Amino acid sequence: MLGALTEKLQGVGRSLMGKRKLSEKNISDAVREVRLALLEADVNYGVTKTFIKSVKEKVLGDEVLKAVSPGQQFIKIVHDELVALMGTNEPELKLTKKPAIILMCGLQGAGKTTQTAKLGRLLRKEGKVKRPLLVACDLQRPAAVDQLKALGKKAELEVFAIEGEKDPLKVAKAALKHAAKEQNDCLIFDTAGRLHVDEALMTELTKLKKLVQPDEVLFVANATTGQDAVKSAAEFHEKVGISGNILTMLDGSARAGAAISILEVTQRPLKFEGHGERLEDLRPFNPTSMADRILGMGDTINLVRQAEEHIDEEQAKQLEEKIRKATFTYEDYLNQMSMVKKMGSLKNLLGMLPGMSGFKDLDLADAEFAKIEAIILSMTVKERREDCELIMGRRKRIARGSGTKLDDVNRLVKSFKQAKQFFKKMPNMKRMEKMMMGGSL
Numbered sequence: 001m002l003g004a005l006t007e008k009l010q011g012v013g014r015s016l017m018g019k020r021k022l023s024e025k026n027i028s029d030a031v032r033e034v035r036l037a038l039l040e041a042d043v044n045y046g047v048t049k050t051f052i053k054s055v056k057e058k059v060l061g062d063e064v065l066k067a068v069s070p071g072q073q074f075i076k077i078v079h080d081e082l083v084a085l086m087g088t089n090e091p092e093l094k095l096t097k098k099p100a101i102i103l104m105c106g107l108q109g110a111g112k113t114t115q116t117a118k119l120g121r122l123l124r125k126e127g128k129v130k131r132p133l134l135v136a137c138d139l140q141r142p143a144a145v146d147q148l149k150a151l152g153k154k155a156e157l158e159v160f161a162i163e164g165e166k167d168p169l170k171v172a173k174a175a176l177k178h179a180a181k182e183q184n185d186c187l188i189f190d191t192a193g194r195l196h197v198d199e200a201l202m203t204e205l206t207k208l209k210k211l212v213q214p215d216e217v218l219f220v221a222n223a224t225t226g227q228d229a230v231k232s233a234a235e236f237h238e239k240v241g242i243s244g245n246i247l248t249m250l251d252g253s254a255r256a257g258a259a260i261s262i263l264e265v266t267q268r269p270l271k272f273e274g275h276g277e278r279l280e281d282l283r284p285f286n287p288t289s290m291a292d293r294i295l296g297m298g299d300t301i302n303l304v305r306q307a308e309e310h311i312d313e314e315q316a317k318q319l320e321e322k323i324r325k326a327t328f329t330y331e332d333y334l335n336q337m338s339m340v341k342k343m344g345s346l347k348n349l350l351g352m353l354p355g356m357s358g359f360k361d362l363d364l365a366d367a368e369f370a371k372i373e374a375i376i377l378s379m380t381v382k383e384r385r386e387d388c389e390l391i392m393g394r395r396k397r398i399a400r401g402s403g404t405k406l407d408d409v410n411r412l413v414k415s416f417k418q419a420k421q422f423f424k425k426m427p428n429m430k431r432m433e434k435m436m437m438g439g440s441l
Contacts, residue, residue, distance in 0.1 A: 016071030042226035042257030108193025117151035118282035140192035248274035
């Protein structure tokens with residue numbers, strides 16, 4: 001997801017890992033590389049300067065210079081400082097009123113309408129609200145109301161709109177009355193996109209905020225615009241007063257600068273991140289998760305979340321046990337295929353596992369699922385359970401039976417062997433995990 005930034009920071013870590021002792025020159029070189037990586041990822045210059053100063057102060061302390069593994073300690077400090085910069089704790093919505101009121105705002109094209117539906121679905125799924133109401137107050141963009149209705153129908157959420165109405169204040173007043181009558185416990189207002197310099201539209205947004213008295217005003221920004229997103233959030237906060245931010249398209253953005261900088265610049269937390277196009281592709285923003293991803297350490301926080309959503313606790317424990325012991329088989333893969341499909345693409349799922357980003361052969365497109373399923377179904381029970389070696393004769397038979405090529409079968413076998421070799425080395429990963437949690441090496 002974070003492309004060049006992750007690669008460069010991993011490179012810094014690798015350059016230090018083998019050293020028993022760090023010199024001031026080693027540290028200066030490493031810190032300089034971190035600074036350049038952050039600036040190239042479009043992190044705010046002032047934020048980068050403050051971050052680097054804090055990292056350097058801690059790295060030059062006795063804690064690192066006298067550490068048994070100074071390279072690992074350096075990476076831990078960078079990780080901890082990233083977490084601190086992005087807010088330390090996972091921020092929560094403060095929905096105090098009955099009904100709770102959320103006002104969405106931002107630039108045109110940032111994805112407010114889509115995020116409105118995603119947020120309503122997420123809050124209901126998490127049990128924070130029972131009957132959310134999406135309110136169509138974007139009356140500037142053609143078809144915005146129809147889009148919200150379509151998304152609401154897909155998410156099974158109620159949408160309030162007034163056909164032909166041009167005044168969002170009138171729609172908002174009517175929605176409040178409707179919610180009181182129908183006992184909706186949360187209203188999420190979708191508003192028109194606007195520039196902060198558009199005085200008429202900003203005045204309209206200010207009036208709307210005064211009318212509905214929201215618990216939360218969430219600024220929706222597109223992560224691919226980098227520091228422009230952060231600057232716009234700061235300008236909206238100055239004019240309207242926002243309580244938090246939502247970054248969309250974080251799944252495809254190499255410009256992590258917005259996620260890293262937005263709290264420091266706006267003094268308002270990043271509360272949610274969009275990581276895909278599906279309605280379920282919105283999740284609470286977690287600073288530790290983002291720091292893990294930036295440093296290429298996987299994303300076990302969100303992996304656990306997705307697993308909990310789609311499989312029960314007992315299944316999760318069994319699968320985890322097999323993975324940790326590297327005893328999973330082709331049969332296990334077949335049994336878990338439907339679960340994986342529900343959790344998202346295999347590429348994204350593997351990307352959440354620590355260290356798996358380097359396994360290019362496991363970067364399989366969703367279209368490959370059917371091919372893999374056919375290959376495994378063409379195996380005998382013994383072959384699926386790996387009770388026998390898949391010699392060339394067996395592989396050729398499997399290829400013929402599945403309607404695939406021998407290369408396809410060989411690639412799958414190679415991928416499984418690579419995965420098992422990786423998980424057999426998991427004790428080393430556990431040591432890193434223990435260190436990241438504050439334990440000793």
